[in-house]
Amino acid sequence: MKVRFPLILCLLMGIIGMVAYYIPHRIVQNFDNELRNTALRIIFAFSLVLGVGSIIRHHWEKIKRKREFWEYSYVTLISLFLTAFIGLFGGIDGKGLIKMQIGKFSFDIHTIYVNMAIPLGATMFSLLAYFMASAAYRAFRARNFEAILLLIAAFIVMLASVPPVARLIPKLPYISEWILDVPNTAAKRGMLFGITLGVLSTSLKILLGIERGWLGGK
Amino acid sequence: MSTDIWVWIAAILTLGIFSFLYKDNPFYRFCEHLFVGITNGYAITFYWHRILVPSLIKPVSQGEKLYLLIFAFIGALYFTRFIPRLSWLVRIPIAFVLGYGAGAAIPRTIETSIIEQAKATILQRSNFLNLFDAISSIIIFFGVIATIIYFFFSTERKGILKHLAYSGIIFIMLGFGASFGYTVMARISLLIGRLTFLLRDWLGIIK
Numbered sequence: 475m476k477v478r479f480p481l482i483l484c485l486l487m488g489i490i491g492m493v494a495y496y497i498p499h500r501i502v503q504n505f506d507n508e509l510r511n512t513a514l515r516i517i518f519a520f521s522l523v524l525g526v527g528s529i530i531r532h533h534w535e536k537i538k539r540k541r542e543f544w545e546y547s548y549v550t551l552i553s554l555f556l557t558a559f560i561g562l563f564g565g566i567d568g569k570g571l572i573k574m575q576i577g578k579f580s581f582d583i584h585t586i587y588v589n590m591a592i593p594l595g596a597t598m599f600s601l602l603a604y605f606m607a608s609a610a611y612r613a614f615r616a617r618n619f620e621a622i623l624l625l626i627a628a629f630i631v632m633l634a635s636v637p638p639v640a641r642l643i644p645k646l647p648y649i650s651e652w653i654l655d656v657p658n659t660a661a662k663r664g665m666l667f668g669i670t671l672g673v674l675s676t677s678l679k680i681l682l683g684i685e686r687g688w689l690g691g692k
Numbered sequence: 693m694s695t696d697i698w699v700w701i702a703a704i705l706t707l708g709i710f711s712f713l714y715k716d717n718p719f720y721r722f723c724e725h726l727f728v729g730i731t732n733g734y735a736i737t738f739y740w741h742r743i744l745v746p747s748l749i750k751p752v753s754q755g756e757k758l759y760l761l762i763f764a765f766i767g768a769l770y771f772t773r774f775i776p777r778l779s780w781l782v783r784i785p786i787a788f789v790l791g792y793g794a795g796a797a798i799p800r801t802i803e804t805s806i807i808e809q810a811k812a813t814i815l816q817r818s819n820f821l822n823l824f825d826a827i828s829s830i831i832i833f834f835g836v837i838a839t840i841i842y843f844f845f846s847t848e849r850k851g852i853l854k855h856l857a858y859s860g861i862i863f864i865m866l867g868f869g870a871s872f873g874y875t876v877m878a879r880i881s882l883l884i885g886r887l888t889f890l891l892r893d894w895l896g897i898i899k
Contacts, residue, residue, distance in 0.1 A: 479784075480786070483791060487790075488794050488798075491791070491794070491797075492799055495800065510796075514763075514792055516743065516748050516763045517766055517788050519767065520771075522736065523771055546724075546725040551729065554729040554733045556733065557733025557734055560733075560737075561734060561738075561740070562736070562740055566737060566738075579697065585698060587730075589698040590702065591731055593702040593703075593886070597710060597886050599882050600879055600880075600886050601712060602879045606872075606876050620865045621865070623869065624866070624869035627869025627873065628876075631869070632873040652828070655828070656835075660867070661866065661868075663832070663836045664836045670801055670802075673797060673801050677795070677797050680794045688786055
């Protein structure tokens with residue numbers, strides 16, 4: 475019951491997902507649309523419980539056991555609860571149950587997202603520019619012909635995106651575009667065939683109950 | 693210099709993350725933990741206001757689509773993950789989402805990632821309308837075959853197979869190089885965005 479029922483359910487849902495693609499009849503399509511866009515979205519929304527629950531548990535344990543840098547776990551937990559409170563009660567556009575405003579200072583969820591989450595995320599990812607460049611400097615060596623090709627392709631694509639260089643060598647953006655459109659497409663497409671076969675076999679293994687990692691290895 | 697308090701908050705947080713370039717420090721760790729907290733708090737809000745309220749709470753409270761309560765109950769089974777005696781029930785909502793996702797992926801992946809890609813690779817009369825397109829199409833056709841052969845390990849690489857596999861490496865290297873350059877430039881544009889924010893919106897040094 476604990477293993478067989480979820481496996482049968484998984485297979486049944488897989489057949490529904492597959493069959494709906496091949497039957498263009500209105501009834502089947504409406505059923506599939508409702509299932510995909512409403513029912514599964516509702517179930518999926520609840521899955522956030524697992525993610526947030528595990529974050530709260532992780533940081534709570536860290537504070538309890540006073541592990542290294544445990545003080546910062548308070549920052550995560552307090553900001554998580556505070557943001558969720560502001561968002562849930564203040565509404566997504568600040569028109570919720572409680573007005574998130576003190577005098578002229580507004581702190582609704584949209585303002586927090588634009589002025590805190592976006593700057594933090596964008597800066598975090600922009601740091602990767604530095605780390606990627608420094609890693610590439612250490613790792614890339616023109617040791618053989620293949621490595622030289624990789625370097626040349628990377629340099630052309632990078633330089634073509636710099637306006638002064640592109641103005642200096644007008645043909646460079648076209649060469650960069652050609653590299654992205656032709657050899658890059660050929661390599662990616664070749665790899666995509668292999669990746670797709672992997673996706674297909676994994677999907678079939680899940681549906682047929684061969685791949686049981688999601689059952690906790692049972 | 694800006695007088696908006698939110699611009700100041702955004703600028704201080706930006707500097708906090710940039711401070712990692714010097715070394716790991718308390719200011720960076722504070723910003724990093726704040727980021728995790730805020731994004732998860734925002735995710736809760738987003739799922740509530742954008743999915744649960746319009747798809748479940750609104751229609752059900754108006755007496756419509758009452759069958760959605762069954763799916764809400766199935767979704768609520770995720771909570772059993774935290775009750776050891778009932779934790780196996782978490783497999784039911786996972787089976788719903790995973791099963792449908794895996795089943796729906798099969799025909800769609802075959803269509804988009806195999807049939808459509810093969811159609812775009814095969815040489816047709818329309819590929820030979822001008823010399824440039826013809827050469828590019830032949831290179832793509834040859835490159836796809838060579839790349840596939842590079843990943844073909846079922847037989848020993850001898851003769852033509854060896855040469856084709858080597859050509860595959862050349863295409864893969866060009867592809868990886870282009871992807872690397874493209875990714876670096878995307879990150880650089882983010883960096884330019886952040887620097888523009890600091891110098892223009894916060895300090896007002898540039899216009």
